[in-house]
């Protein structure tokens with residue numbers, strides 16, 4: 001099966017959990033985002049057909065919400081907090097360590113598709129500043145050296161590292 005037909009059929013499976021009604025557009029896009037970590041163009045076309053809504057409406061919603069990404073993201077999404085507390089405690093050093101190790105800046109994904117890097121505003125864990133979240137896991141009181149170790153665990157396959 002080609003990649004495009006595979007995306008079509010997977011998307012249809014996700015969409016068919018909902019009735020083909022416009023009010024489910026947001027929920028379907030959220031499920032697709034969770035499945036692929038982004039919204040492939042082919043998936044948006046398939047959803048437009050399934051719900052019988054113009055593609056421009058689907059794209060409009062996809063670009064309106066910050067939670068959606070139109071470009072592929074890494075398996076692990078590193079969110080470095082750059083709120084005030086984290087900034088004072090050295091979040092910029094963490095970002096520059098990540099750039100040294102992985103060669104990516106915020107908004108970028110490594111060529112092997114393993115990591116994407118983002119900065120976020122305060123995530124409510126200022127007592128642990130500076131903080132980064134990798135997928136859903138919080139890592140606090142980070143130093144460039146401890147962050148390097150953590151990234152190595154993810155590079156080696158986090159499940160093996162636990």
Ligand code: FES
Pocket residue numbers: 081082083084085086087121122123124125126127129131
């Ligand atoms: S400023 Fe980073 S968690 Fe609050």
